[in-house]
Amino acid sequence: GYPIAPFPLKKLELYKLPKLKCVWDKELHSQVKFQCLHSITVSKCKSLSSLFPTPVAIHLTQLEELEINESGIVELIEKDVIVLRDVFPRLTSLKLEHLIELKCIYIGRYALRWLALKTLEGAFPNLQELKLDLSEQMEILHGHFHDGEFFYKLKVLELHHFSKVSAISTCHFVQSLTNLEKLVVCKSHLEELSIIMGAIEGPSHEQKVLLPFSRFFQHLKTLDVSCCDELSNMFTLTIAKNLVELTKLRVSNCKMLMEVIHDEGGEEGLEVTFNQLKHMELDGLTRLRCFSSFKYTLKFPLLEDVIVSGCPNMEFFSGGSIEAPKLDRVQASTKAWFWKGNLNITIQYMFEEMAMVVGVKFMQLSEFLELIGKWHSKLNSIKLSWQLESLIVDKCPSFINGIPSKLMVLLHNVRRLQVHDCELLEEIFDLEGLEVVESTRVLPSLLFLDLINLPKLGRLWNNNLQGMLRFNNLFCLNLYNCSNLRHAFAPVMVRCLANLWWIEIKECGQMEGVIAEEEGQGSAMVKITFPSLCFMTLECLPNLTSFLSGKNHTLDCPKIYSLTIARCPNMRSLTWQSL
Template sequence: MISDGQFAADLFCNVKFLRISCYFDVSAIFPISFLRRFYNLEGLDVVFCNFKELASFESEVHEDKYMSITTPKIKKLKLDLVNNIRHLWKLDSPLDHICASLECLELWQCNNLINLGLDLSFFETLTTLDVWKCNGMSELITSFKVQSLVCLVTMRIRECEMMREVVASDEGETSYEIVFRALKHLELHCLQRLVSFCLGNYTLRFPSLEQVTLSQCPRMKNFYQGVLSTPQLHKVQLTATDFRGRWAGDLNATVEQLYKEQVGYRGLKNLKLSDFPELINIWSRNPQEMLDFTTLKFLEVCDSNNLRYIFNLSMVFRLGQLRQMEIKRCNNLEQVIKEEDSITMVEEAITDNSKIINIFPRLQSITVESCPDITSFYLGSKGLECPSLLEIKIANCSNMTTLISTFSRDEDKESIIGDEVDNVSTFFSNKVSFSFNKSSFIHLSHG
């Protein structure tokens, strides 16, 4: 770390932006005193560092009056991949002075960050708050602290896996009014556990709110169940470019309608099906009812006893982006892909009179574990080809005697499968090819 006395006091006085990155010593202390050399600093980025805190939580006294005078007051702070940090800082720490005029706060990929928390004075000047991939957050801020966000104009919360509500209740408080006076733009994106903006008993008022963008929040049944006022809002956008938007008379009614239509599942890239019991019920009844999953890249199906198969054959044509599939502990599962009684749609998809169907064009990995009733990945009259497949792992599936009923491999591809499997030939026959490359392998275990 740079020593404080290493440079002349005025060497950095004209620097407007500072980036601290790639410092991995977990015992390191954030160089708070060194920042006083940057008299006119306006922007500070802390990226890919192991700092546990940006300033000590113990009450600290400035070294001297000179430090208070020369310490900069930044307007923008960004923390990106600062994974060890749990809280930002406490009132009366040196950073409290540095961020006294903070306007923009970006918190990206800080997975141990619990919430904004603590007594942060900069809330009163903050106009933009952007939170992305902070997977340790179950809420953003408590209801008492939110009263300080008097200047907040834009709030974006995206891809936070554990986020259940944005505003959480403070313990022991009575109901009161919460007003976001200046908030105009609100974006909630890919928050798979979010059930409501707030679960407390308050009156929520958004007198300036003009734009709400809501996407990939499949559990959000309503925006807020209590008293809600949004006089300037007349639509909910599904994307930033969805200028027409949706509107059912008010914000709550619109969110409820989107939930009933299962719009929140559109555009999902990662789906853990076990997290959505209501979705499993639909899936087990008829996978054809499922909405557009053309963007899905990762699918995990675990601990389900309701599914006898995952896909029917016609459904797989909509999964062109799927890269990874994991199926574990599904006791009644018999096949992964089932061929329908009528395969007209499948036959129409084959344009070259071939009996081989190219499915999952980007699928690279298949894992099937601890599914005692499964007998095959696919049994059907058509052959399947997965041109990008790199890895197949089958473990603890004692009744699985056939992976694919129709499968062919060239002699040079057979050598890639590996010496650990003695009965590979029983898993494949002679019609379809998985296009293995040189890094491909298959692991079969019935332990």
């Protein structure tokens, strides 16, 4: 056969070729690669239904600009048995206009990722659903979107990762979608949702121009906003009044959000009615204080389903009266519901009882300020339904111990526990008052334990019942900068660590040995066994003399694969006996 050779063509323009059906000869492409192509323009080629065979597309690695308009394109890239992933990796500009037959870019299992894309311009009069994951520099050119012809039938729009640079053009694009029914905004630069929904502030705070919302969002039925960490409030009173068709509102994991409806010009006696709203979910909003703080009346004639979870600072729902005749409960988790007669009183009760955290799966305690004060003394039976899987106890300057005994028996699902930057913490687990039977049920799912920057830590738990604890699933232990810790374990504790696979201990200035000497131990030899341990790192431990402090202890690690010991100047041996 002939050798495969790159073709030097850099720019390809096809214009007014009404009978053109094929651009690339598949047989020829097996011998010639168009790897130098930087720009492709196709215009007024009515018979061309597909532009790229898959074998051609995957070799266009230098393509930067692609423009197609007024052609018969049904799919941009032909479906093929070849798995298409990183196609057009250098594409910076994509313009698709007046392609009335276009159904898709590519029919395949994998999403196309164009990380270099900066400009997207197009008109898709029949498109009903669009999902865009925008790069930091990507911008949507809106042009004359107000004409209504470009995305006239678009009903569902998802926007991910749009940046401050692209916010204005993206917002103009959204405002042109007159038939939009579902809007999802995720992990994007937003300080106010009002920006994307049509509120434009003038040169002073008092001067504000409100666009005709009924035109832009009269059909909006679902609004889903998540992971927009700069968003401080959702929308103004005027916008709220014009969401006449909204049936579902979901806001989640927006760390800075303090209020859903915010309007400093709000007056008493005003009414806001969400005529069609049936479902509302507020989840993972750690700074949320309320739905609205102003004293106007909120009406929800059809509202039946309210979920509030992971909102520990939500003190009340509204500063004014609330009418929700069909609502009879607020859900905090799959297993916990609450109702105290009306929505405001229920939210206040949930705040006082810390009920809004029962459905949380990930908790960083420093974000739950109300919970910190109740951590050791005021937790009650409502916490029995906690579903925590990952817990970070951090920046709690008054804590002497990390996990109180009455809380330990409730954390059945916790898989990862991290304790860090608690300057007075002396022990991790407080076993005081724990019964022997209860001790066998403590943290049964724990896999990962990380202890970091704890200058007063002297032991993991007190001596009572330490031989009864069973951390049989513990997989990974990390100790870092625990400067007062002399030993990690007592020998009796090692028997409870049958599945420990990884140990890493660094920057613990007072550590003398990983395993302490057992009190009252006679002259009989005792074997300390880590049956599953594969990786161990001991680094920057200036007082460490040996792994085992006991003179009559021997160490057995039958599966050890990697052992690293560094900057331990006083280390004499892993054990007093041979390994």
